[in-house]
Amino acid sequence: MSISGILDRSRTIAPPGFSRWRVPPAALAIHLAIGQAYAFSVFNLPLSRQLGVSQSVSGDWKLSTIGWVFSIAIVFLGLSAFTFGRWLEGAGPRKAMFASASCFGGGLIVGAAGVATHQFWLLALGYGVIGGIGLGLGYIAPVSTLMKWFPDRPGMATGMAIMGFGGGAMIGSPLAVLLMDRFKDATSTGVAPAMATMGALYFAFMLFGVFTVRLPAPGWTPSGGAVRATPRPAGPDVHVERVLHTPQFWLLWAVLCLNVTAGIGVLGAASPMIQEMFAGRITPAAAAGFVGVLSLANMAGRFVWSSLSDAIGRTRTYGIFFALGAALYATVPAIGHAGSVPLFVGAYCVIMSMYGGGFATIPAYLRDLFGVMHVGAIHGRLLTAWSLAGVAGPALVNYLREWQLARGVTPADAYSTTLYVMAGLLVIGFVCNLAVRAVDARHHFVDAAVTA
Amino acid sequence: MSGERPSPVPPQGTASAEGVRVAIAWIVVAVPAAWGVAQVVIKSAALFR
Numbered sequence: 292m293s294i295s296g297i298l299d300r301s302r303t304i305a306p307p308g309f310s311r312w313r314v315p316p317a318a319l320a321i322h323l324a325i326g327q328a329y330a331f332s333v334f335n336l337p338l339s340r341q342l343g344v345s346q347s348v349s350g351d352w353k354l355s356t357i358g359w360v361f362s363i364a365i366v367f368l369g370l371s372a373f374t375f376g377r378w379l380e381g382a383g384p385r386k387a388m389f390a391s392a393s394c395f396g397g398g399l400i401v402g403a404a405g406v407a408t409h410q411f412w413l414l415a416l417g418y419g420v421i422g423g424i425g426l427g428l429g430y431i432a433p434v435s436t437l438m439k440w441f442p443d444r445p446g447m448a449t450g451m452a453i454m455g456f457g458g459g460a461m462i463g464s465p466l467a468v469l470l471m472d473r474f475k476d477a478t479s480t481g482v483a484p485a486m487a488t489m490g491a492l493y494f495a496f497m498l499f500g501v502f503t504v505r506l507p508a509p510g511w512t513p514s515g516g517a518v519r520a521t522p523r524p525a526g527p528d529v530h531v532e533r534v535l536h537t538p539q540f541w542l543l544w545a546v547l548c549l550n551v552t553a554g555i556g557v558l559g560a561a562s563p564m565i566q567e568m569f570a571g572r573i574t575p576a577a578a579a580g581f582v583g584v585l586s587l588a589n590m591a592g593r594f595v596w597s598s599l600s601d602a603i604g605r606t607r608t609y610g611i612f613f614a615l616g617a618a619l620y621a622t623v624p625a626i627g628h629a630g631s632v633p634l635f636v637g638a639y640c641v642i643m644s645m646y647g648g649g650f651a652t653i654p655a656y657l658r659d660l661f662g663v664m665h666v667g668a669i670h671g672r673l674l675t676a677w678s679l680a681g682v683a684g685p686a687l688v689n690y691l692r693e694w695q696l697a698r699g700v701t702p703a704d705a706y707s708t709t710l711y712v713m714a715g716l717l718v719i720g721f722v723c724n725l726a727v728r729a730v731d732a733r734h735h736f737v738d739a740a741v742t743a
Numbered sequence: 744m745s746g747e748r749p750s751p752v753p754p755q756g757t758a759s760a761e762g763v764r765v766a767i768a769w770i771v772v773a774v775p776a777a778w779g780v781a782q783v784v785i786k787s788a789a790l791f792r
Contacts, residue, residue: 308757316768323776455772461779499771573790580790583783636790 298501300383305505311440311513313503318433318452320500321388324493325395325429326459328368329586331361331418333467337480341409344480352411360402360419362682367423369678372431376671377531379428380664384436388501391429396494398422403486418486429497430456430674434654435667439507442525442663446605446655450597453651457590463489523601523655526729528662528736534669537734539660542723546609547653548676548683549720553616553713554646556684557639560692560706561585565635567702568627581636588640589647596648597655605656606727612645613721620714624707650677660730687712 296302335357342351379387401417404410433452441448470488475481534540557564562578573581600608619638626634653673658666688709695705 308761310761310765312765313768316772319772319776323772455776458776458779461783462775463779465779465782496775503768576789578790580787583787584790587780587783587787 298383298386298389300381300386300506303383303385303504303506304508305511307508309505311507314433314437314440314505315448315451317388317500317503318437319455320503321391321429321433321497322452322455323459323462324497325391325426326456327463327466327489327493328361328364328422328426329457329460330463330467331364333464334482334486337471337475337482338406338414340480341406341482344478356411360415363415363419364423364426365681366678367420368426368430369675371424371427372671372674373427374671375424375428376431376668377665379432379671380435380531380668383506384432384504385501387428387432388497388504391425391432392494392497392501394421394425395429396425396490396497398425399486399490399493403483403490406486407483427671427674431667431671433500433504434670435663436504436506438525438654438658438663438666441513443513444598444601445523445525445658446601446652447594447598449654450594450651453597453654454590454593454647456650457586457593457647460586461590466492523604523659525658525662526660527732528664529660529669529730529734530736531665531668531672533734533736534661534665534672537661537730539727539730540669540673542727543653543656543660544673544676545723546720546727547649547673548680549716549723550609550612550616550646550649551677551680552684552687553620553716553720554643554649554684555680556688557710557713558585558589558643558646559685560688560709561639564706565632568635568706569630569632570703572630572632581639584636585639585643588643592644592647593651596644597651600652600655605652605659606724608648608652609656609724610721612649613717613724616642616645617714617717617721620710620717623710624704627703627706660727662736664736 335354338357339347339351339354342348375387375390398417398421401421402414402419403417405413405415405417434449437448437452438445466489467485470485471481473481474484474488529537561582562575565581566573566575566578596608596612619642623635623638626638654666654670657669657673661669691709691712692705695708696702700708
């Protein structure tokens with residue numbers, strides 16, 4: 292049996308008696324691995340000392356240059372999800388997940404070669420381009436499969452997988468530190484062997500997901516009395532090529548983009564923000580702890596909010612994200628002035644839980660509106676909103692901050708305007724979400740129209 | 744859905760073996776995830792000291 296045969300869609304149909312609860316761990320194996328991308332910054336400082344080892348010397352890469360690697364990876368995440376989403380629907384989850392494992396693991400190894408030879412283009416090609424393609428494929432690959440297995444709880448099922456992406460940095464960051472410590476010596480920072488080892492480890496871990504995932508047999512339905520009836524049936528199918536002509540797609544695109552822009556910008560600035568708003572009270576170590584707590588809230592929110600959306604509906608869930616989010620962003624400056632660290636941390640935890648929840652709830656929202664037929668491919672196209680937000684969010688926060696500092700605003704107050712702007716973005720998102728209606732019948736997929 | 748049929752009911756022994764496979768699958772992903780969460784919790788302790 293060739294490798295292509297093993298990966299074929301027809302070989303992934305679940306046998307009788309297969310438990311659907313084996314599919315979420317398969318999806319988690321992929322997402323926990325590719326979530327490492329959020330921890331790439333752990334390599335930044337050692338990469339800036341590749342030649343000097345103990346300190347940066349002439350010829351070493353600048354931090355601003357190294358920052359491009361992550362940006363390229365996120366851009367290629369969006370591009371590959373957009374490009375390969377349709378292929379993925381036909382090829383099946385196993386082939387797509389194998390391609391993701393090969394690209395992500397291989398990308399880390401090619402990137403390691405770039406680090407070892409100090410060729411930045413090779414690092415950018417390996418981790419940014421090849422690894423980024425692996426990110427996009429892996430992110431959307433399990434989504435439609437999970438929805439087919441969990442038609443009664445689509446939000447919870449995809450939330451579980453996407454929670455893995457949020458949690459991936461929690462494994463990737465300490466693992467990278469552990470490996471760099473193991474490999475570094477007087478002549479090396481240990482980044483290259485650490486990246487190569489991670490490439491092999493992640494490839495093996497992702498293979499577990501590749502060979503565990505199964506598709507339900509045609510006609511399969513959730514069995515057993517414990518499974519409740521589907522509270523929110525999938526919408527009528529809409530073809531992926533048709534979806535771009537619907538206002539619903541672009542409204543959801545705006546909803547995701549605005550939610551991510553607000554969250555990602557503040558997440559990136561969390562450490563300096565808490566130190567400057569509570570100057571003298573929060574140490575750098577405590578600020579690092581704050582970032583850790585936020586990542587936990589981000590991860591938990593992905594599961595909690597997406598599961599809740601199965602009960603209260605996607606429109607209401609996003610309505611809460613935007614209304615509560617705007618209120619919290621607008622209140623945080625006052626909390627900072629009041630000097631309450633616990634309230635500040637609590638408000639940010641809720642904000643970050645809704646940032647993660649926005650990612651995790653969007654696939655089920657797409658299913659409700661556009662059906663399950665091409666939901667993976669449609670999700671892939673929607674993720675271009677993330678690519679834009681990934682660049683716009685941090686840029687907006689940094690630009691607003693510098694603009695205020697240049698006008699003589701104190702560092703502690705410099706974040707206030709930024710937070711008010713973020714609250715404004717969420718108000719726009721609230722309006723976009725309110726405008727979402729069922730898709731017009733003329734966009735619904737009609738089989739004869741395609742086969743004719 | 745056309746041609747819909749009920750899910751075949753597996754023999755009891757198969758069901759328990761499947762339960763073991765489900766448990767193993769969850770352990771494989773839960774162990775690294777728990778290790779990662781523990782690292783964050785340890786680091787976060789500094790915030791509450």
